[in-house]
Amino acid sequence: MRVLFIGDVVGSPGRRGLEKAMPGLRERHAPDLVIVNGENSAGGLGITEGTADELFAAGANVITTGNHVYKHREVYEYLDRSDRVIRPANYPHGNPGKGHTVVEVGGRPVAVVNLSGAVGLKVARSPFAEVDAVLKRLEGEADAVIVDFHAEVTSEKVAMGWHLDGRVGAVFGTHTHVPSADARVLPGGTAYISDAGMTGSRAGVIGVKREQALEAFLTQMPVRFETAEEDVWVMGAIVELGPSGLAESIEQVLVPAGD
Ligand SMILES: [Fe+2]
Numbered sequence: 001m002r003v004l005f006i007g008d009v010v011g012s013p014g015r016r017g018l019e020k021a022m023p024g025l026r027e028r029h030a031p032d033l034v035i036v037n038g039e040n041s042a043g044g045l046g047i048t049e050g051t052a053d054e055l056f057a058a059g060a061n062v063i064t065t066g067n068h069v070y071k072h073r074e075v076y077e078y079l080d081r082s083d084r085v086i087r088p089a090n091y092p093h094g095n096p097g098k099g100h101t102v103v104e105v106g107g108r109p110v111a112v113v114n115l116s117g118a119v120g121l122k123v124a125r126s127p128f129a130e131v132d133a134v135l136k137r138l139e140g141e142a143d144a145v146i147v148d149f150h151a152e153v154t155s156e157k158v159a160m161g162w163h164l165d166g167r168v169g170a171v172f173g174t175h176t177h178v179p180s181a182d183a184r185v186l187p188g189g190t191a192y193i194s195d196a197g198m199t200g201s202r203a204g205v206i207g208v209k210r211e212q213a214l215e216a217f218l219t220q221m222p223v224r225f226e227t228a229e230e231d232v233w234v235m236g237a238i239v240e241l242g243p244s245g246l247a248e249s250i251e252q253v254l255v256p257a258g259d
């Protein structure tokens with residue numbers, strides 16, 4: 001089973017880039033399951049039912065999110081309704097949406113779990129204890145488990161990789177938008193990458209127009225951010241899972257998708 005994971009899609013340039021790159025990615029990698037992080041898909045921050053639909057139309061089977069998931073109020077009811085858009089599991093239990101989902105891939109149940117790091121981000125519970133609880137609930141319900149760990153610091157992400165090594169098929173880091181060069185299969189059989197990167201403009205600063213991001217850094221005053229548009233790349237990773245649900249390989253995906 002081949003799982004294609006796509007890092008945070010940023011705004012309409014990211015959505016258009018994904019749509020444009022997917023036919024080539026399908027041809028090259030023949031994924032059975034496509035997971036897309038959509039937390040920045042609506043105007044660079046948050047997600048709406050409309051942008052989720054666009055990601056699904058581009059080929060996503062499951063959409064994960066992160067700290068910006070609740071930016072747009074109108075998405076709350078959709079998050080409760082959707083089985084294919086998830087938010088970090090370690091948010092307060094009563095919050096809109098759910099933290100994991102099980103989808104059928106070639107007749108086999110595969111679970112996708114979304115978690116948020118606790119370092120530098122707001123969570124209700126430790127992601128480590130949370131994922132233990134989620135995996136316990138999933139016992140006997142899924143042949144493979146894939147985790148999107150949306151976290152700020154690499155130490156917490158690497159630690160999560162080791163925590164889950166041999167227990168899940170893959171741990172994909174998201175949130176920092178800059179792809180890391182550490183993709184590998186850990187000794188216990190878990191594919192791991194600290195950051196899958198983002199799907200959006202490389203001409204900006206992690207998705208924002210660079211002159212605006214620079215002005216904010218230079219003046220330390222509030223600046224209205226807009227999504228950067230040029231030099232769009234699709235970033236992520238492709239993982240091959242064996243019959244046991246553990247990984248046989250992971251390969252980084254970094255492809256230009258400009259006009
Ligand atoms: Fe993001």
Ligand SMILES: [Fe+2]
Nearest residue numbers: 066067068175
């Ligand atoms: Fe984020």
